[in-house]
Amino acid sequence: MPTLFWIWLAAALIFLIIELMTPTLIYICFVAGSVVAGIYSYFYPEAYYWQIGIFVVISVILLPLTRRFAKKITKTPPELSNVDRMIGQTALVVNDIDPDNGGRIRFEGEIWAAVADEKIEAQAKVEIVSVSGTRVKVKRIN
Numbered sequence: 001m002p003t004l005f006w007i008w009l010a011a012a013l014i015f016l017i018i019e020l021m022t023p024t025l026i027y028i029c030f031v032a033g034s035v036v037a038g039i040y041s042y043f044y045p046e047a048y049y050w051q052i053g054i055f056v057v058i059s060v061i062l063l064p065l066t067r068r069f070a071k072k073i074t075k076t077p078p079e080l081s082n083v084d085r086m087i088g089q090t091a092l093v094v095n096d097i098d099p100d101n102g103g104r105i106r107f108e109g110e111i112w113a114a115v116a117d118e119k120i121e122a123q124a125k126v127e128i129v130s131v132s133g134t135r136v137k138v139k140r141i142n
Contacts, residue, residue: 002045008038008055025070026063033059083131090141093124097138105138112136 012034019027037055097103097120105114113135126138
């Protein structure tokens with residue numbers, strides 16, 4: 001078997017390994033181009049330019065096709081749940097929040113311990129910035 005055949009198959013294997021490490025479906029185009037060029041090199045081992053041309057043409061043709069396919073099979077990220085859903089939401093201050101001692105907020109009927117970088121009075125509206133355990137960090141909404 002011609003040496004170029006094995007070089008093209010090695011290139012296909014390298015592109016396949018890269019594709020498996022990066023789930024983007026971009027390198028799969030290069031895998032297909034390498035395989036087709038390798039098959040061509042088996043029958044016409046002296047046609048170097050044709051092999052490279054076949055590799056480029058196959059890869060370029062498959063790039064937009066695989067992008068469309070990748071968009072179809074890609075799933076939207078799951079909806080946030082539990083405490084992750086709280087971040088960015090508005091809550092009501094129940095007890096004054098002091099930067100040193102903290103305070104309490106009401107979020108969807110539940111009372112949470114809260115901390116802030118500034119003093120916030122009761123009945124003020126705040127935005128939840130982060131959640132750590134049973135404490136939420138908030139900031140005043142202007």
